[in-house]
Amino acid sequence: MPKVVIMGxxxxxxxxxxxxxxxGLQPLVIEGPEAGGQLTITTEVENFPGFPQGVQGPELxxxxxxxxxxFGAQIRIGVVTAADLSKHPFHLTVDDETLEAETLIIxxxxxxxxxxxxxxxxxxxxxxxxxxxxxGFFYRGKKVIVVGGGDTAMEESLHLAKMASSVxxxxxxxxxxxxxxxxxxxxxxxxxxxITDTVIDEVLDPGKQNVEAVKLRNVKTxxxxxxxxxxxxxxxxxxxxxxxxxxxxxxxxxxxLITNHGPRTSIAGVYACGDVQDRHYRQAITAAGSGCMAAIxxxxxxxxx
Numbered sequence: 001m002p003k004v005v006i007m008g009x010x011x012x013x014x015x016x017x018x019x020x021x022x023x024g025l026q027p028l029v030i031e032g033p034e035a036g037g038q039l040t041i042t043t044e045v046e047n048f049p050g051f052p053q054g055v056q057g058p059e060l061x062x063x064x065x066x067x068x069x070x071f072g073a074q075i076r077i078g079v080v081t082a083a084d085l086s087k088h089p090f091h092l093t094v095d096d097e098t099l100e101a102e103t104l105i106i107x108x109x110x111x112x113x114x115x116x117x118x119x120x121x122x123x124x125x126x127x128x129x130x131x132x133x134x135x136g137f138f139y140r141g142k143k144v145i146v147v148g149g150g151d152t153a154m155e156e157s158l159h160l161a162k163m164a165s166s167v168x169x170x171x172x173x174x175x176x177x178x179x180x181x182x183x184x185x186x187x188x189x190x191x192x193x194x195i196t197d198t199v200i201d202e203v204l205d206p207g208k209q210n211v212e213a214v215k216l217r218n219v220k221t222x223x224x225x226x227x228x229x230x231x232x233x234x235x236x237x238x239x240x241x242x243x244x245x246x247x248x249x250x251x252x253x254x255x256x257l258i259t260n261h262g263p264r265t266s267i268a269g270v271y272a273c274g275d276v277q278d279r280h281y282r283q284a285i286t287a288a289g290s291g292c293m294a295a296i297x298x299x300x301x302x303x304x305x
Contacts, residue, residue, distance in 0.1 A: 001089060001100045002028040004298050006073075007080055008107030010037025011284045012274025014064040015291030016105045016298075021071035023299045028101075029068065029075045030094060032241075036061035037109045038130070038275070039284060046137060048284050057125070060284070080108075085248045085267050102305070103269045103298040106257065107291060108241035110275040110282075114234055115147065119203045127211025128203060128232045132156040133283065139164045139231045145214060147200060148235035149173060154182040156235045161191040168193045168229075170200060172219060203232055240276050254279070263294035271297050 004020045004027040006013050013029060020027040039045065039057035046054040055063075069075060082093040089100040112130035114120060120128055129135040132146075132155075140163045146156050149171040157167045169186065174196040176183050186192050195216065201224065202215040213228045240255045250258045250266035256279050263271040273290035275282050 001102065002026065003102045003302055004028070004105060004295075005030065005090075005092065005099065005101035005103070006105040006107060007092075008032060008037065008109055008274065008276075009035055009061070009065065009075065010039060010107060010109050010274055010287060011061075011064065012109070012276075012287040012291035012294070013037075013105070013107030014061070014068050015288040016107060016273060016295040017068035017073040017075075017291075018064070018071060019292050019295035020105075020298060021068055021073040023295070024072075025299060025302070027073050027105075028099075029073055030080055030092075031075055031077050032079055032108060034109065034111065034241075035077075037287075038112065044138070045134070045284065047134070080244050083245055083248065085245070085270060088269065090270070103302060104271070105263075105291075105294045105298060106242075106245075106265070106270065106272045106276055107274045107287075107294070108244075108276050110238040110240040110256070110279070112234065112238050113236045115200060115236075117200065117202065119206050120234075122206040122209070123203055123211055123232075126209050127230070128234065130234050130238075131282065132159045132233055132235075135231075135233075136160050136163050141165050142230035143228065144168070144231040144233060145170055145200075145227075145229050146233045146235050147171075148237075149176040149178060150235070150237065151178045151182045152237060153235040154178045154186045156233055157186050157192050158189060160233065161189050164191065164231075166191055166193065168195055168227075170195045170198050170216065172199050173197065200232070238275070238279070238282075240279075242276060252279075261297075263290055263297055269298075269301055 006029045009031040078094040084091040201217045204213045257272040257277040271294040273294040274287035
């Protein structure tokens with residue numbers, strides 16, 4: 001039975017694997033359906049310490065995985081479909097097999113909501129993004145569109161306005177879910193413009209692997225227009241990957257795991273790190289830091305047993 005089972009192979013899970021493997025705990029790491037997490041759809045990462053020339057997202061994940069395996073972490077491909085945390089050792093259903101674990105580190109992340117239009121997928125990481133903090137730097141002096149109507153869309157727009165020449169918020173309704181203070185800030189910014197009652201029908205041009213324009217459709221009139229743009233930021237929220245837990249751990253109203261004293265969850269011996277419990281920062285470096293904390297906490301808890 002593994003002393004530590006880690007769910008997820010993003011920055012959080014792999015950092016937890018590195019630390020627990022170096023501690024001699026021989027962790028078992030379950031690589032789920034989104035192997036490598038959101039970094040695998042990020043092209044250039046320029047804000048991760050130690051890479052002055054930047055690093056490709058998939059390459060950073062590859063290096064971290066190699067580092068974890070060097071110290072003895074075992075990585076297994078599989079999908080955790082259920083978990084029983086009511087007794088110790090904990091039980092996980094991975095595909096059709098049941099595994100036991102002395103401690104569990106949940107690093108399953110949060111999946112960004114996308115537009116789900118055909119032209120979007122091939123351009124993810126090539127002009128279509130869900131993270132202004134990650135990718136905004138590349139749009140200095142350029143035109144961008146932000147899709148969404150909540151606080152996240154306003155925050156992304158305000159951040160992008162510091163760099164882009166213009167930011168256009170496209171929202172499918174004429175009313176916004178954003179708080180008044182965030183909406184007012186966006187409206188007062190001269191670089192930010194609004195298009196309401198409108199959705200993106202198509203992003204151009206997947207064939208060129210580069211965003212050049214979008215086709216916008218007014219949902220009330222049906223009118224379609226083409227607007228030149230250099231980047232599209234989708235800010236319609238994230239969904240934490242916690243459904244398999246079926247309410248066994250304390251979460252907030254949107255399903256993010258609630259942690260205290262760092263990575264501790266509401267059940268002793270179960271820890272959470274990365275985007276599955278962090279709805280505010282969602283950065284590779286903060287995920288890695290929380291993965292480190294989770295591994296250290298798991299090691300200390302095992303010592304008390």
